[in-house]
Amino acid sequence: MRGNVFIAGLGLIGGSLAKAIKKAHPQAHIIGFDVRESELGLAEALNIIDEQAVSFEEGAKKADLIILAVPVLKTEQMIEIIAGLHLKEGVLVTDTGSTKSRIMKRASLLSEKGIAFIGGHPMAGSHKSGVAASKELLFENAFYLLTPGSAAEEKHVAILKKWLDGTRAKILEVTAEEHDEMTGVISHFPHIIAASLVHQARKYNQENPLIERLAAGGFRDITRIASSNPEMWKDISLHNKEMLLTLLTNWRDEMNEVLSILETEDEDKLYRYFNEAKTFRDGLPAASKGAIPAFYEMYVDVPDYPGVISELTGYLADERISITNIRIVETRDDVFGVLVISFQSEEDRHRAKHCIEQKTTYDLFLA
Numbered sequence: 001m002r003g004n005v006f007i008a009g010l011g012l013i014g015g016s017l018a019k020a021i022k023k024a025h026p027q028a029h030i031i032g033f034d035v036r037e038s039e040l041g042l043a044e045a046l047n048i049i050d051e052q053a054v055s056f057e058e059g060a061k062k063a064d065l066i067i068l069a070v071p072v073l074k075t076e077q078m079i080e081i082i083a084g085l086h087l088k089e090g091v092l093v094t095d096t097g098s099t100k101s102r103i104m105k106r107a108s109l110l111s112e113k114g115i116a117f118i119g120g121h122p123m124a125g126s127h128k129s130g131v132a133a134s135k136e137l138l139f140e141n142a143f144y145l146l147t148p149g150s151a152a153e154e155k156h157v158a159i160l161k162k163w164l165d166g167t168r169a170k171i172l173e174v175t176a177e178e179h180d181e182m183t184g185v186i187s188h189f190p191h192i193i194a195a196s197l198v199h200q201a202r203k204y205n206q207e208n209p210l211i212e213r214l215a216a217g218g219f220r221d222i223t224r225i226a227s228s229n230p231e232m233w234k235d236i237s238l239h240n241k242e243m244l245l246t247l248l249t250n251w252r253d254e255m256n257e258v259l260s261i262l263e264t265e266d267e268d269k270l271y272r273y274f275n276e277a278k279t280f281r282d283g284l285p286a287a288s289k290g291a292i293p294a295f296y297e298m299y300v301d302v303p304d305y306p307g308v309i310s311e312l313t314g315y316l317a318d319e320r321i322s323i324t325n326i327r328i329v330e331t332r333d334d335v336f337g338v339l340v341i342s343f344q345s346e347e348d349r350h351r352a353k354h355c356i357e358q359k360t361t362y363d364l365f366l367a
């Protein structure tokens with residue numbers, strides 16, 4: 001497709017969409033805007049955008065497609081600004097916000113003027129932010145939820161889907177209310193719990209600093225999302241306040257129930273509590289991406305000597321297997337360390353396993 005695509009907010013999501021759109025539509029002209037000049041400059045230097053907009057308004061006026069990829073309270077402000085501009089005939093406006101009800105309400109300002117607004121939420125991402133973390137295939141196989149506004153006709157949705165071809169996401173239409181209920185349960189509420197677990201560990205750590213050193217493995221895994229951008233999650237929580245209040249109340253009741261099971265040492269109930277959770281968790285789809293994306297990690301027990309990381313990454317590079325992240329867990333002078341290597345796909349992870357098994361005697365396992 002040809003045309004000007006204006007992306008406001010060149011962070012993880014704006015940058016990833018710019019890359020995916022450029023890949024599928026090389027003729028598209030991508031104009032970018034960000035309040036942070038560093039991100040804007042980096043996006044241009046990395047050829048993620050073709051042009052920097054002089055201002056938000058100037059970028060919006062030139063666009064055939066406007067994508068708002070900023071924290072959700074800012075998205076509302078941008079919709080208001082757009083509603084007051086003289087835009088190009090036939091322009092499509094969409095966003096990437098993690099919430100939809102308040103955005104769709106604000107977008108009625110556009111619908112009233114006959115401007116097609118289609119709410120959007122690519123349900124993949126990470127705890128990282130910024131254009132440097134953006135990836136062309138961030139949304140591959142992930143769900144991409146759309147909430148068309150009242151002025152958005154089927155043909156508009158079809159055009160937006162075409163623009164989004166390069167994301168290789170699974171696009172679904174839902175209502176804004178359904179959206180906020182579902183994402184409240186599986187994404188927004190877990191972020192609050194992850195943050196609360198970290199707060200709890202932080203408080204106990206003040207008394208006993210060994211906690212911080214022991215907090216590897218499982219604790220790191222379930223609290224990874226607590227490392228996400230605080231501004232973004234402040235906005236999301238305020239936007240989905242009602243749902244989060246309901247979930248918090250239900251959770252408090254459930255914790256009270258667990259408290260009483262423990263107090264009375266009711267073994268049957270305790271067993272059932274864990275077993276029912278395990279059964280549902282084990283039945284969740286494994287390899288496809290959800291709001292909390294799958295990470296393809298491989299754990300390698302390595303001796304703690306200099307050069308071991310370059311030895312392993314060297315073997316993987318020889319086989320042209322790309323890694324997306326590498327970290328060391330629990331290295332102490334007297335024990336083996338665990339190297340956690342992440343890959344883009346299950347296929348890469350299996351090739352890596354085969355490669356390392358062939359070339360070394362280190363123990364490894366896939367989590």
Ligand SMILES: NC(=O)C1=CN([C@@H]2O[C@H](COP(=O)(O)OP(=O)(O)OC[C@H]3O[C@@H](n4cnc5c(N)ncnc54)[C@H](O)[C@@H]3O)[C@@H](O)[C@H]2O)C=CC1
Pocket residue numbers: 008009010011012013014033034035036039069070071072074096097098099121122123124125126127128129130131229232236
């Ligand atoms: N991070 C994630 O995993 C996901 C985030 N989202 C949603 O996408 C949106 C963007 O999130 P990310 O890209 O992760 O955040 P980010 O922090 O990586 O990028 C947001 C960018 O917007 C810019 N920005 C903020 N206010 C602005 C303004 N008034 N004008 C112009 N630029 C402005 C920031 O400087 C930043 O570069 C948010 O609404 C978020 O809820 C959706 C799916 C996944």
Ligand SMILES: O=C(O)C(=O)Cc1ccc(O)cc1
Pocket residue numbers: 097098122123124125126127128187225291292293
């Ligand atoms: O890092 C993670 O696992 C996430 O939870 C990513 C994420 C963040 C916000 C969304 O609206 C969707 C996905």
